[in-house]
Amino acid sequence: MARDDGDDRSSKRRKLDFNPLRSDDRFADDLPTRTLNRRKDDSFKSRNPTPRGGSRFETPEGDPYADQVLDRDWYGGDDDLGGHVFGDDTHNPFGGDSGWETLEREAAMTEKKVAAFSRGLNAQQLQRQKDNDAWETNRMLTSGVAQRRDMGADLDADQEGTRVHLLVHDLRPPFLDGRTIFTKQLEPIPAIRDSQSDMAVFSRKGSRVVRERRTQRERAKQAQAATNVAGTALGNLMGVKEEDTDSALPIAAEGESKPQGSNKFSDHLKKSDGASDFSRTKTLQEQREYLPAFAVREDLMRVIRENQVVIVIGETGSGKTTQLTQFLYEEGYGKLGMIGCTQPRRVAAMSVAKRVAEEMECELGSTVGYAIRFEDCTSKDTVIKYMTDGVLLRESLNEPDLDRYSCIIMDEAHERSLNTDVLMGLFKKILQRRLDLKLIITSATMNAKRFSDFYGGAPEFTIPGRTFPVDVLFHRSPVEDYVDQAVQQVLAIHVGKPAGDILVFMTGQEDITVTCELLQERLDALNDPPKLSILPIYSQLPADLQAKIFDRAPPGVRKCIVATNIAETSLTVDGIMYVVDSGYTKLKVYNPKMGMDMLQITPISQANAAQRSGRAGRTGPGQAYRLYTEKAFRDEMYIQTIPEIQRTNLSNTVLLLKSLGVKDLLDFDFMDPPPQDTITTSMFDLWALGALDNLGELTDLGHKMNAFPMDPPLAKLLIMSVEYGCSEEMLTIVSMLSVPPVFFRPKERPEESDSAREKFFVAESDHLTYLHVYTQWRANGYNDAWCVRHFLHSKSLRRAKEVREQLVDIMKMQNMPLVSCGTDWDVIRKCICSGYYHQAAKVKGIGEYINLRTSVTVQLHPTSALYGLGYLPEYVVYHELILTSKEYMSTVTAVDPHWLAELGGVFYSIKEKGYSARDKRVIETEFNRKMEIEAQMAADKKRLEEKMRDEEDGPQLVKGKKGLGKDRKTITVGSVVKPVKQRVRRGI
């Protein structure tokens, strides 16, 4: 890149004033942390309970309220846990309206509009920007980071008023011309069963008390902002010094600032002291024999001997997960190959393996081992291998028939994780090639028939469970505000019911916080209330606070755990006797039209409800209070949650299947096929990235991308970074993007954490900001205490380090060199542009951008490094869109429009007045490229159409003609594919 031309104007009008790759002394460990003490101002919130909450429980003596509430509001449903009969007509009842939120799209942008948006600022804003420019120029010149000549050239360019305009082309690859079907699921699948139902309406509206709290907080914040400018971006720029009041205020995370070695599960498992009387007094063998699975062992083994596929219905407490593998081992299956058992979660794979190793009295990693990402605890002696489903899926890439295994158990298959579903489809074919392979699928009662039907009527075998009865109580009338009602219910239980802990299911962090606050306030308002220990839990909560829910409460104190879904399957707390179920959850749904995932509050499914209620019956009989009517349960909830494969972005999966040799996705036997829209969007994205060619076949780039366990755009960044000579830096950026957010922003100290974050900003790029954070962390010895001081999640950073190490290994294996570009951030930004050009946006207004291709208006997120820049870069690319109150771009980097045209030639070309010689050259090359692309597309289209004609002549011969059979022995299709309407082409 010619930096000295002076006409490379839009991208680098600002020079970075520090080097993200050098240890920066502002972050040195020994500097005092600059913090603010805001606690005083905050406190009024918690001392000021709502009048309503205060008065309701002030009954003079006793508390008749509790029983009264129960009598009025509750009755036993006829659906106790044992009595549930779930039909198998489960998914996709397409009754009801679409649950998709459709956002208005702007009409296609005309060229005129493009021109109008080119500045997107009014006169006043322009003036402010000019002032800012002048000020910054001055700062840079005086600080010595910039030479006057550079700045002069930039400013001149601005004054000339020559702007670059991008023209946008709406090209689609020939294989996605709208006539091809890829799946049997042509219609989208609504996330909510009936969008007009009470629960759907209430979930859209949200909880009133939560809204009230939110506005209260905002008002308090405004009041604060008025009296204090320090701690803001402006404050920092102006050099406002803040008092070091840190010592007076221990923050929540400080307590865990002691160095924590690693994220390895083995470390976490040591502290589990769940030893019951039973486990202390009985030998391991006696414990095994006590399990229900033990009693049915002979029958089960016979069924497995006689059938290739068996569905095992293992109820909670049956011991299936630990015993099945051992039975198979004792039966001799281990001599024929490994016995594999997949788990949907890492912790489960690890802890179950540990338990089985103990029972078999062998070292973990010898006969019994486990494999999860970052930890392969197996050896050549391993016979019983526990693993996550993702690990097995990756193994199938290298070993398509899974030859090393004699049996595979897919545990918890009813959860229908994306990986499980893909494996299910793969097994359909594998089993036909490998008649000696045994497949055992374990499932909860209600899904068993689906699995059985899928595998041609495989036998079902039930292992009884060992749980206690749970009384299920439905609310009499629809509950409009689930948070308020949940709080009332908990208090009613607390004051009116015998001892036993309470578990409340909420949707997310905000709900949980409000619930806890309200509970405490209303409890405090009671006259001498019994003691209640209120404990929130959600995954984002720091680990030490999470651990508190497992501590036994002191005598006479009741525990009340307020949790997200995390307590539904991932965490099991003993001693829960009461469950309060809000009936809602946050569900990730994919909107292919907008190409984005969103988290939507939705009513839970009946299966979720059963799972939640069941949590009350682990250690004794329990009660479940459902904050919805029995009618709502029956009519407004899906029987099963829509499987993940039908509500998520599938570019990853499509890429995987393509490289597994699945040429025609229509032929792939999904238990529940993903919707057409989702597949076409995913394919389009892959094509736009260059992973699929114009005919829909995997390209070399696509093959390479498959080696990396991450989303396709990130994999592409890594591959491109080798060409650009910045793979060291890109490895870090990609790792940071693959972990949960690193910036910690506690509600109690928003300003401090904001200013801490701002200190890491690299102008014009959030990607580079991440690089900066990581390099600083490394420069400070990967120190946890340093993270706490700078409001960073050390857990995420450590995870990023692990991811990075794994990616380095893969790069080495792929013979991709690790090279550093030193301090040339333009190279990194250009490389970023090469991976994200399909997600580019142009400035439209203050903090507002418009997606170049889709014309969807998107916002710059206030946490972006570009926000406080003082001006808005004209063109940006972004990592992803997140929908909260608005559509926000998250992780944004400013780019040069020339880069977009050069790298994303399929979509963009340059239109420009006042050409310089360089621009002319660029434009000519781009024009030639464009012509090439168009010629290629036309040729491919012709080829494709010829192929299509061939196929219509002889539908049954298609496979041979497509050349599918050449390098594979047999092509078998599990079930008969329905004949496709003529003139509609089959999938590629």
Add this chain to the structure above:
DNA sequence: GAGCACTGC
């Protein structure tokens, strides 16, 4: 000028 359930490679 804001806030994101849970997994997994």
